[in-house]
Amino acid sequence: MTTEPVPVHLPLPAVEDFAELRRCLDVGLARIDGQLALLAQRHGQIERELTELDTRVTRLEHAKWPLPAVTGLTSVGALVMAGWQAMGR
Secondary structure, eight states, X not given: OOOOOOOOOOOOOOHHHHXXXXXXXXXXXXXXXXXXXXXXXXXXXXXXXXXXXXXXHHHHHHHSOOHHHHHHHHHHHHHHHHHHHXXXX
16 A cells, blocks of 8 residues: 655745845845945944054053163262262261
8 A cells, every 4th residue: 555645835025025035134234244344344444443553552662761770870870979978978
């Protein structure tokens, strides 16, 4: 005894359903394209700001006073002043 498959009658989607599906897909893709363009623009801005910040930090590092040298000069100056005051009195 063989059983034949029972035919399933599904309603075929209407042309309007396909058109609506396509419109939804087009709108979604347009939104994704817009978001990607915005992300690319922000990435460019952040990259420029990062480059500018790196340049500023490099300039500041090169322009800073060497703290150990300043400390040494100050201590030598204080020692000279103390010696001068001690001899002057």
